[in-house]
Amino acid sequence: MNIVSKIFKNKKTLPLNIFLEKILYNKKYGYYSKKNPFGIKGDFITSPMVSKLFGEIIGIWCVAFWEKLGFPKKIKIVEMGPGNGKLSLSLINVFSNFKEFNESFELILLEKSKKLKKEQKQKLKSKKVKWIKSLEEIKSGPIIFLSNEFFDALPIKQFIKKNNLLYERYVENIDNKKIIFSDKRNKSKILNKKIYKNFFKNKNFIEFPIDAIKLLEIISKKIKKFNGGIIFFDYGYCKNNATDTLQSVKKHKYSNVLKDLGNSDITHLIDFDFFSFFLKQNGLQLEGVVKQGTFLKKMGIVERANIISKNMTFKEKADLFYRLKRLIDEKEMGDLFKVLFFKKKGLNFSLGFK
Numbered sequence: 512m513n514i515v516s517k518i519f520k521n522k523k524t525l526p527l528n529i530f531l532e533k534i535l536y537n538k539k540y541g542y543y544s545k546k547n548p549f550g551i552k553g554d555f556i557t558s559p560m561v562s563k564l565f566g567e568i569i570g571i572w573c574v575a576f577w578e579k580l581g582f583p584k585k586i587k588i589v590e591m592g593p594g595n596g597k598l599s600l601s602l603i604n605v606f607s608n609f610k611e612f613n614e615s616f617e618l619i620l621l622e623k624s625k626k627l628k629k630e631q632k633q634k635l636k637s638k639k640v641k642w643i644k645s646l647e648e649i650k651s652g653p654i655i656f657l658s659n660e661f662f663d664a665l666p667i668k669q670f671i672k673k674n675n676l677l678y679e680r681y682v683e684n685i686d687n688k689k690i691i692f693s694d695k696r697n698k699s700k701i702l703n704k705k706i707y708k709n710f711f712k713n714k715n716f717i718e719f720p721i722d723a724i725k726l727l728e729i730i731s732k733k734i735k736k737f738n739g740g741i742i743f744f745d746y747g748y749c750k751n752n753a754t755d756t757l758q759s760v761k762k763h764k765y766s767n768v769l770k771d772l773g774n775s776d777i778t779h780l781i782d783f784d785f786f787s788f789f790l791k792q793n794g795l796q797l798e799g800v801v802k803q804g805t806f807l808k809k810m811g812i813v814e815r816a817n818i819i820s821k822n823m824t825f826k827e828k829a830d831l832f833y834r835l836k837r838l839i840d841e842k843e844m845g846d847l848f849k850v851l852f853f854k855k856k857g858l859n860f861s862l863g864f865k
Contacts, residue, residue, distance in 0.1 A: 514540055514772050519684040524693060528721050530682040531666035531777060536623055540773050543624040557660050558744065558803070558844060559598035562834035566601020568810045572742070572863060573602065573655055574612050579860040580653050580738060584615055587654045589646070591621045591726070591743075592661035596631035603637050619643055646729045652737020656730050659744045662786075663778040665722040669755065670697060672715040677702070682769070690769050710788055716753040718779060724789065731793035740854030741795075746847050747781030749800060756780035783849055795853040799864035804845025806863045807838060 517540055518533050519525060525533070535542045558565040577586050593599050599618060606613050618640045622628045628642060643649070669680035671694055678694035685691060701719065702711060711717050730741055747756075759768040761775040768777055783800045791797060801809075816835050820828045839845040852864060 513687060515684060515690060516687045518772070519687070522684065524681040524683045524695070526668065526699075527680045527682060527692075528666040528668045532722075534772050535664065535666070535777060538625065541624075542773055542776060544626055557594060557597070558838055558848070559601060559659060560595070561837050561844070562831070563601055564812055564815060564831075564835060565807070565838055566598050567605055567815065568807055568812050569598065569657065569742075570602045570605025572810060573616075573657070574606070574609050575862050576655055576740065576860055577612055577615070579858070582611065582615075583653055585617070585651070586612075586615050586739075587617050587619055587649060587652060589619045589621065589649065589654055589656045591656065591658040592664070593620045593622055593631055594627060594660075596634040598659055599631065599635055599640070603635065603639065606639075617641060619649065621646060646726060646733065649733055649737075652733065652739055654733055654737055654739040656734075656739070656741035657743060660778075661745070662720065662723045662743060663745050663747070663781055664776070665720065665726075667723075667757075667779055668699070668701070668719040668721050669757070670699075670702065670717040670719060690772075692769070706789075706792055710785060714753045716755060718756060718782065720782070720785070723786070727786070727789060728793060731790060731795055734853075734855050735794055738855050738858075740798075740852060740858065740860075741790075742850065742852045744803060744848055744850050745781045747783050747849060749783045749849065781849070783851055786851060787853075790853045794856065796856045796858070798852040798854055798861050800849055800851045801864055802841075802846050803848035803850055804839035804841060806850040807845075809865075810863045812839065 518530065533541065536544065538544050573588055577583065580586070588602065590599055590602075599620060602618065606616055616639060618637070620631065620640065620642050622631065622642060631642075671678045671680065673694075677697040679697045679699055681693050681695055683691050683693040701721070702708065702717070707719075734740060756779045757768055757777065758779065759766045759775045759777045761771060766775050787797055787800060812835065816831055820831055823831065837843045850863070854860060
């Protein structure tokens with residue numbers, strides 16, 4: 512049985528989001544269940560892997576936010592999609608330098624992949640770490656939700672307007688040999704909701720982050736109830752250009768989305784305008800959406816690099832600043848990646864954003 516027949520199971524077509532859920536997250540043949548996609552030998556590299564400075568900065572930001580929250584005796588740091596655990600490890604190391612915070616925090620990891628969870632558990636030996644299957648398991652706070660390149664990998668729906676008629680994008684199985692995109696007259700009622708009608712009314716191509724919305728609704732409720740905020744780093748755009756942003760990467764190169772299924776990462780660009788709109792509608796306060804380079808520089812990453820480079824060899828120093836450039840340069844990750852921060856209404860905290 513080939514992978515196409517496994518995905519479709521005698522069905523002719525699947526909505527795009529269901530296809531993506533199967534090909535990325537199925538426990539047997541899904542991309543994240545089969546392999547470790549990170550690093551030089553994998554398919555892509557994330558910011559925490561580029562430089563430990565990234566994790567240091569996020570850790571310091573979390574401690575500063577905790578201080579603004581009034582030094583609570585218990586605080587939950589929730590990382591969504593911790594990948595190979597690199598960011599979590601950096602956070603634990605940073606937190607160990609702040610005695611009171613170190614006694615207060617609990618690091619909670621939301622991870623679907625058994626393979627990645629196993630790797631995380633080998634790397635993260637701290638008793639401060641807990642794994643969960645659902646955000647609903649969190650019953651107290653305050654909470655700082657954070658993620659890096661998480662929402663871009665969640666399944667989406669796509670809708671296309673043709674001659675004033677709305678179609679939904681499907682993936683079609685051709686005799687279990689190949690698959691193609693096909694569009695069907697829309698039967699989904701998701702876009703009928705007034706909140707979405709207003710936002711998408713003038714757009715002819717819509718990428719609807721259906722899985723992200725479910726998580727953001729839970730996150731909003733938790734923040735409003737327990738206090739805190741959500742900060743995430745991802746690549747995307749701030750003005751909706753109504754285009755297809757679905758993309759596939761294998762061995763650090765772009766590939767065909769519908770080929771090499773289960774062996775390539777499939778993601779999309781985040782529509783930060785929509786995420787901001789949605790979180791505001793759910794009662795949170797937007798502090799800002801800034802470029803990753805801007806945020807990291809405001810947080811003092813360059814100064815930090817200068818300090819730790821003083822006792823380095825020339826080779827070590829060159830490597831440090833090469834990695835720093837990848838994180839903050841406008842032609843690399845600095846502009847491509849954005850940082851979004853929402854918090855409970857009334858909280859006065861803008862570190863890294865103003």
